[in-house]
Amino acid sequence: LTAGFAFENYFLIYFAILLLFSTVISLPLFYYQMNIEELRVYRELEKEKVFKDDFVHVKVIIENTGKSGFDFLEIKDYYNPQLFRLVLGENFISTRIGPKKEVKFSYILEPKVRGEYPLGPLSLIVKDRLGFNSVERVVPNSVSDILVYPPYEDIKRIEILGSKRSLNLNYGIQRSKLKGLGSEFFGMRKYVFGDQFRLIDWKASARTQKLIVKEYESERDVTVMILVDSSNSMAGGAIENTKFEYAVRACMLLTKVALSRKDNVGVYTFSDRKNFKFLKPGSGDDHFYQVLDFIARVKPQGKSRFVEAMG
Template identity: 55%
Template sequence: MLGGKGRSLVVLGTFLLTAGFSFKNYYLIICGVFFLFATFISLPAFESSMNIDELHVTREIDNTRVFRDDFMHIKVIIKNTGGNKFDFLDIFDQFPAKAFRLVTGENYISTRIDPHKTIKFSYVLAPRVRGEFEFGPLEVTVRDRLGFNAEKRIVPKSLTDIIIYPPYEQIRALELMGAQRAMAMSFGIHQTKKKGTGTDLRNLRQYVAGDQFRLIDWKASMRLQKLIVREFESERNVSTIILIDSSESMAGGAVDATKFEYSIKSAMLLAKIAMEQKDQVGIATFSDRSNFRWLAPTTKRSHFYDIINFLGEITPQGKKEIYWSIEEFSRSWDKRSLVFLITDLEIAQLDVLAAFRKLKSYGHAVCVISPFSPWFEIHELELTSTDKALAEAISEEMMLHIVNIKKDSQKLGVPVISVAPDDMFEVIMAEYQESKRVGKAE
């Protein structure tokens, strides 16, 4: 194809040719014909001498899964496998600017390469935000010496999926916070054990009709001359399920402090606390029918890191189809559980209440944590509580929508709690602790 200079010559030649015929100026006609002829004659010569297929361009990335406080080192390798020399070669490696910041080096090179030679260049990126992003493609452009002609190609299979996790220090802080809160709960006033068939002896009592014979304590029965049975107690563990709204409305807020980002951090914290309490933890993210994802509960010791890996790949996208998503979750998991639903509730009230009824119909104990949009959108402005109240008043329509949902959800026994960035962690931990204390989802 024609390069920038080539296109300019074509425009100039066409203009001179038109002007020459208009003014009957043979000099202008000759110049116009010369420019056009020179441009189009050079194109076949360029294409016959420059075979771009002889260039083999690859990219090497040290790690496609990184923490947000890490660095990514990218190396691009260009090999000339043919016998032709390329005097003017441009290589450009594209990356999503919203997800990465260039730290050192350049992601392009303009160079020449001799036959059967190899050239490398590299650069370093720093991730900006958490999520999954598409890296690339690689773009190769070959030009002639005068810049009249150029050929551009996209390197096949040069797109790479990159997953950025939250900062490692942040994950460690959430782990520590979760472990400390779980330990505090272990010494609290809530009931941690229940009567059952566990391994810890609770007490002895007289036999009553219906007791299992295997529970009879024969030594005590012989001593007291009446049948005595043993009662045991077992740990009161539940399945904790965290459902996270990943629709596009959850992307509201500052770049690194969106409703979705706080939901992800809250989910990791809650998962850590629940696992420290020996609960099984399942995670689901939902928006529309093509974006429902489910990570089933398990007893694996490494499950917390499976959760981090699972959540690291999710970015807010798609419309909110909450009722369909709850139906899909119910098909995936029907065991009675403690369910935390994290959503901004920016959807029709009828759909929200239908989703709540669906969860309750399976016997789940449900708690809804709702990030309130205005509080997240003004989070970085460091407003006082009075200012936040004013922001709430400004968003009267949205608040009225939430209030109406709260009224109807109370009739279903589903608490809906609006949260801001500065209290979301505390609220979700307190609600989990209260649920364990009163024995929900037993």
């Protein structure tokens, strides 16, 4: 303003008056009229658990609960481009919203990496009509966690492998056999005190002139414990094909094979004592997805100390 009078430049004078108006008068008026607390912004996810290379449909809703409109709104939903790829739409919008109105926008992401990752937060920018004043806020509690399973193609390949009868021979997983009261014949031996009379083979006893009893095999389900190294040393390689990712696939394959044999399967992930995790043994088709959910949440961290982790 002083420079305008000094040089008799009326343009500078008008500009300085306008600038003074925008800072002294329009800013308090802007904060009075634009009650940002009347805006409600939230995110809806089609699903929070998804396979790698599948799609996540994200919808963002902006609700104006107040009696005044907003002439300029900019909403942005943040995501990590190293973990997700934007497939369709945009993760931001610039719009206006009237009183008691609602605005929505949506976009589609494709997860790149197995694991559990945050989506968000949402940010909100409100400006006045002339663009002189603005306020920016991060929407509270606007971070959502997305659990990304290994690729579904891996699951299908494992199911195909598991359906082959030759799998039992290839991987050597067999039920443990114990001598007992099963249905499969195991062998014969001399009678000892306490043996059941119904087990005596009278023909063999007549030939040998000694009491001979039959023995049978009883089958018992094997409990398979899978140990997965989850230390930092397993994080080497490309982010999508680290040593740990291959270990996860191997764990899934062994789990599927064992469960197809009606055995129980449990999983340990270890690095050091602090990062030790354990899924108790279980069986059945549902347990395969429990293993999948368990292993999908594990991230390589800590030092590889097997004895310390198991101690």
